[in-house]
Amino acid sequence: MTADADQRPPLDAALLAEELALTPDLTLELLPESPSTNRVAADRAREGAPDGLLVVADHQTAGRGRLDRTWETPAGAAITFSLLLRPTVPAASWPWLPLLTGHTVAKALDSFGYDARVKWPNDVLIEGKKVAGILVERIETGSGAAAVVGVGINVTTDPDELPVPTATSLRIAHGDRTPTREGVLLAVVAGLREGYDAWQAGGSEAGERLASSYAAACSTVGQDVRVDLPGGTAISGRAVDVDRDGRLVVETADGLEKVGAGDVVHVVPG
Numbered sequence: 001m002t003a004d005a006d007q008r009p010p011l012d013a014a015l016l017a018e019e020l021a022l023t024p025d026l027t028l029e030l031l032p033e034s035p036s037t038n039r040v041a042a043d044r045a046r047e048g049a050p051d052g053l054l055v056v057a058d059h060q061t062a063g064r065g066r067l068d069r070t071w072e073t074p075a076g077a078a079i080t081f082s083l084l085l086r087p088t089v090p091a092a093s094w095p096w097l098p099l100l101t102g103h104t105v106a107k108a109l110d111s112f113g114y115d116a117r118v119k120w121p122n123d124v125l126i127e128g129k130k131v132a133g134i135l136v137e138r139i140e141t142g143s144g145a146a147a148v149v150g151v152g153i154n155v156t157t158d159p160d161e162l163p164v165p166t167a168t169s170l171r172i173a174h175g176d177r178t179p180t181r182e183g184v185l186l187a188v189v190a191g192l193r194e195g196y197d198a199w200q201a202g203g204s205e206a207g208e209r210l211a212s213s214y215a216a217a218c219s220t221v222g223q224d225v226r227v228d229l230p231g232g233t234a235i236s237g238r239a240v241d242v243d244r245d246g247r248l249v250v251e252t253a254d255g256l257e258k259v260g261a262g263d264v265v266h267v268v269p270g
């Protein structure tokens with residue numbers, strides 16, 4: 001643990017409660033420590049919690065990534081939260097939720113002066129390194145399907161605390177001008193609530209707008225990529241677009257391929 005790490009204060013619960021009270025469609029559950037906010041939010045969803053429950057862990061001890069991977073964050077250095085949503089859009093539109101979330105996180109970080117880009121589908125990168133990860137899960141509940149939108153952002157993580165060499169943090173990118181965890185959390189959550197509500201209410205027109213805004217901001221489009229597919233195979237080529245269903249369109253030697261899920265490697269990181 002570094003000297004900085006010793007000085008990391010807990011999240012300011014009073015400030016968060018006060019600011020979030022201004023948003024009537026969000027309810028805060030702030031936990032000093034939790035294995036996984038996605039797990040807590042999923043439990044609450046099954047217990048009947050409404051849309052807008054925001055579960056925040058000051059320290060998450062067993063964070064989950066996609067495909068049984070882990071998400072590791074030192075105490076007091078990161079933001080880890082899950083937002084419970086109960087979408088009314090058709091099931092076919094749900095794959096947009098993680099993309100919308102990544103796009104929103106990148107835009108919120110940009111508002112603090114960063115140049116954050118989203119790598120398809122939803123990794124948020126600064127200078128080619130991962131600063132935020134997103135895990136969206138669909139939960140079946142007694143009152144219909146719910147979505148748990150989990151977001152982890154490295155804020156004051158120091159270089160020697162990064163779990164993998166491909167990671168970065170807001171402090172590593174900006175040093176002294178690093179925003180507070182509370183400031184970043186509030187900006188991301190407000191952006192998410194706003195972007196999600198507009199997308200839900202706006203019908204196909206809002207869907208079109210999101211698709212073109214996402215494709216324009218996604219750093220994967222225009223890159224040479226390898227996509228590792230869930231079945232263990234891979235395709236390589238030039239990523240040329242993100243289609244109306246959120247799929248990555250890759251121009252391969254055999255023609256255009258549309259990919260709905262997979263891990264992208266940018267051949268030249270960006």
Ligand code: BT5
Pocket residue numbers: 035036037038039060062063064065066067069070071072073079080081082130131132133134135150151152154163164166167168
């Ligand atoms: C993700 O998975 O990136 C999704 C991470 C979601 C975390 C949030 S925190 C709140 C909520 N509650 C949870 O339990 N989870 C969500 P994936 O694309 O599979 O990436 C996981 C990989 O990222 C790992 O295998 C590592 O290589 C790397 N990694 C782990 N911790 C990281 C970190 N703090 N920063 C950057 N990369 C990390």
